[in-house]
Amino acid sequence: MPEGDTxxxxxxxxGKDLVGRSLTAxxxxxxxxxxxxxxxxxxxxxxxxxxxxxxxxxxxxxRVHLGMKGRWRRTPASPGGGRHAASxxxxxxxxxxxxxxxxxxxxxxxxxxxxxxAHPRLSRLGPDLLxxxxxxxxxxxxxxxxxxxxxxxxxxxxxxxxxxGLGNVYKSEVLFLEGIHPALPVHALAQNDxxxxxxxxxxxxxxxxxxxxxxxxPLTLRPWxxxxxxxxxxxxxxxxxxxxxxxARLVQEGRSTYFCPSCQRRDQxxxxxxxx
DNA sequence: AGACGATGCGGAC
DNA sequence: TCCGCCTCGTCTT
Numbered sequence: 675m676p677e678g679d680t681x682x683x684x685x686x687x688x689g690k691d692l693v694g695r696s697l698t699a700x701x702x703x704x705x706x707x708x709x710x711x712x713x714x715x716x717x718x719x720x721x722x723x724x725x726x727x728x729x730x731x732x733x734x735x736x737r738v739h740l741g742m743k744g745r746w747r748r749t750p751a752s753p754g755g756g757r758h759a760a761s762x763x764x765x766x767x768x769x770x771x772x773x774x775x776x777x778x779x780x781x782x783x784x785x786x787x788x789x790x791x792a793h794p795r796l797s798r799l800g801p802d803l804l805x806x807x808x809x810x811x812x813x814x815x816x817x818x819x820x821x822x823x824x825x826x827x828x829x830x831x832x833x834x835x836x837x838x839g840l841g842n843v844y845k846s847e848v849l850f851l852e853g854i855h856p857a858l859p860v861h862a863l864a865q866n867d868x869x870x871x872x873x874x875x876x877x878x879x880x881x882x883x884x885x886x887x888x889x890x891x892p893l894t895l896r897p898w899x900x901x902x903x904x905x906x907x908x909x910x911x912x913x914x915x916x917x918x919x920x921x922a923r924l925v926q927e928g929r930s931t932y933f934c935p936s937c938q939r940r941d942q943x944x945x946x947x948x949x950x
Numbered sequence: 951a952g953a954c955g956a957t958g959c960g961g962a963c
Numbered sequence: 964t965c966c967g968c969c970t971c972g973t974c975t976t
Contacts, residue, residue: 742958743958745970928964
């Protein structure tokens with residue numbers, strides 16, 4: 675589940691547990707225990723796109739990217755300081771009554787807080803879709819750069835240097851809601867359509883921050899307990915929830931995109947409003 | 951029990 | 964554009 679909404683949800687919960695408390699355990703894969711941070715207090719936990727940052731006093735920050743397989747787990751702090759759990763974890767930290775253990779992460783590192791702005795991964799991120807009022811104009815501008823405007827809109831909006839936090843589930847869901855065929859190149863869309871794509875992404879993702887399970891179909895449109903929670907994602911062959919046409923799947927740059935061939939037409943390149 | 955596919959990313963071609 | 968990652972939940976045998 676690690677798209678931006680998942681990471682932001684974790685950051686919020688982790689912050690409530692850890693901020694203002696002193697570390698009683700910290701271990702980072704490949705680094706091991708960190709004597710310099712013994713007893714240091716946790717100043718802030720934040721998410722930037724799909725990256726999680728934990729800032730400590732004394733000028734250090736932990737950066738974690740879960741990739742596809744990474745997980746965070748929250749458990750009661752163990753009396754022994756969790757040395758055993760820490761030994762094989764990607765990252766392990768305790769401050770106060772709860773311990774946070776990360777397994778299977780794609781990248782974990784301790785970075786000097788002052789160097790974060792120049793970090794090769796973080797510095798290239800586009801504006802975060804989960805900011806309270808994200809910079810939509812900047813996202814649209816980035817999507818119109820030479821390297822992006824000729825790409826399929828589906829792959830473009832997944833690019834973390836255009837906008838950060840959006841992943842494969844929202845990619846399909848947002849384009850369905852906006853009625854845009856995923857294979858259309860960015861330059862075939864009106865600027866207004868791109869704005870709506872990012873605005874809808876922001877809304878869907880923000881709404882899901884407070885939910886346990888990600889969903890995009892409103893509860894009022896889900897008559898049964900097992901009604902689909904997502905419009906099209908992973909629903910290949912099943913009826914579109916709006917028009918009953920079979921949901922189709924397209925592989926773009928190795929990733930599946932799900933869409934409704936009736937609701938999202940290729941020839942809707944002639945869309946409302948001005949064409950770029 | 952085993953096969954399959956996945957939420958993400960980067961490197962190889 | 965494609966593949967590998969060696970992990971885990973879900974579905975099939």
